[in-house]
């Protein structure tokens with residue numbers, strides 16, 4: 126693993142003066158998926174780590190980094206690996222887990238050796254990694270895509286019909302603070318998470334995927350009364366600090382992995398924003 130890209134925490138009073146390049150350098154994570162590489166970003170927002178791995182000929186080992194400075198990556202952390210595409214083998218302390226598209230492996234604190242590999246003879250899979258500090262150990266669990274019960278949200282009239290799947294929220298998997306799942310925008314709709322919300326108790330990251338290469342997401346962030354936007358391409362992620370809305374509109378269909386960490390462990394804990402409040 127090359128060393129992590131470190132992003133310091135920011136505050137909303139400063140963020141209002143950021144221009145496009147600074148906004149992107151602080152909150153947008155690009156170039157995550159490169160064949161044969163594991164690329165991680167360390168954010169000081171709730172100390173989340175996010176990144177992409179595309180193991181090719183050789184397995185990729187999750188090593189340590191000065192940003193964490195522990196004897197091994199999961200010494201004081203939990204980790205989730207979500208398979209966006211392809212087929213992968215994730216080995217955790219000698220136990221082999223086979224992941225196909227949309228499967229997620231939760232890896233508990235204290236797991237020492239973690240390696241990510243392509244399935245024999247297969248194309249490099251695209252694996253999204255999200256990790257948060259952990260105060261206790263929960264068992265490592267593989268969640269298959271078909272084990273998760275989807276929930277449909279939105280209406281065609283509001284162009285926000287979407288299907289949300291909660292993989293790690295204390296139901297199928299219990300974790301310390303990590304919560305994760307993915308949402309699929311249904312045909313004809315374009316908006317995610319609109320009406321929008323904040324949750325000052327948690328940081329949230331979105332990884333957009335399954336978006337056509339020529340299409341874009343206009344992702345809204347910032348305080349509800351002072352929004353800014355990021356133009357996001359396929360397989361790029363956005364770090365949303367606790368004070369920021371996180372909502373997007375696509376020029377074509379897409380899905381996104383959402384992942385959170387912070388003060389409480391309640392998915393429903395959101396401060397909903399009235400449309401009339403948005404600026």
Ligand SMILES: O=C(O)C(=O)C[C@H](O)C(=O)CO
Nearest residue numbers: 287289308317318319329383
């Ligand atoms: O489409 C949605 O709405 C979401 O996926 C919302 C995210 O899960 C979220 O922001 C949870 O706090």
Ligand SMILES: [Zn+2]
Nearest residue numbers: 322324329371
């Ligand atoms: Zn949210």
